[in-house]
Amino acid sequence: MSRKGPEYIRGESKRALDLGVAAASLLLLSPALVTGVAISAYDTRMTPIFTQPRRGKAGKTFDAIKIRTMPGDVKDNVMQGTQGTFDNRASNICKLLRRSGLDEMPQLWNVIRGDMHVIGIRPMLQDDLNRWQDVDGSLFADYIEAYDVCPGLTGPDQLYRKRQKDCNSPNVIKHSMRLGIDYVENASLVRDVRILAQTVPAILGIISPFDQIAS
Secondary structure, eight states, X not given: OOOOHHHHHTSHHHHHHHHHHHHHHHHHHHHHHHHHHHHHHHXXXXXXXXXXXXXXXXXXXXXXXXXXXXXXXXXXXXXXXXXXGGOTTSOHHHHHHHHHXXXXXXXXXXXXXXXXXXXXXXXXXXXXXXXXXXXXXHHHHHHHHHTTSOOEEEOHHHHHHTTOSOTTSHHHHHHHHHHHHHHHHHOOHHHHHHHHHHHHHHHTTOOOOHHHHHO
8 A cells, every 4th residue: 555644755765756856857858947146146146045034844945946037135034025036026037937836946955955855734934834834723723733844846835826826815815724634635756746747837827727736
């Protein structure tokens, strides 16, 4: 019988998937990553690679590696704007990096290091977690209990939020928490492969009904 839920997430098959996908992706995406770094350096006039403290396994903090898309007057550990992927603080060319997800691709190195999974619950800033707790304390308690595993570069919640114009609305936050809880409780290799196969077309806007991703 195949493993599911936290047992699968902490198992060897999950780690093998992580290492295989991360290594292959870094190799295939290296030209795009170099281009993204160059665009960031030119557009922001700042160091293009930076790290943000994110909640990791069992509440421990790790440094998530990102390509900079915000101008110099926005702090590196700032809370995400209400528009998420479409944050107007970024220039048009850096918005393209955000919409493509290229700004987060350096986190493949976090996956190799064991800080993250390729697919999992969304890696969160502490300030965002505090805001989510204020929205629904009871649901948040269940969410934090589920957040006892390493977060993921992509997953049902990440793909859902890619399409939201207001990522901080109470309804979006509540749905995000439910998606995170559901993923941890029902994770499996089959589901991970399905989410992985849908991530690229979802970023490109080919898949529109979110239910296809979450199923």
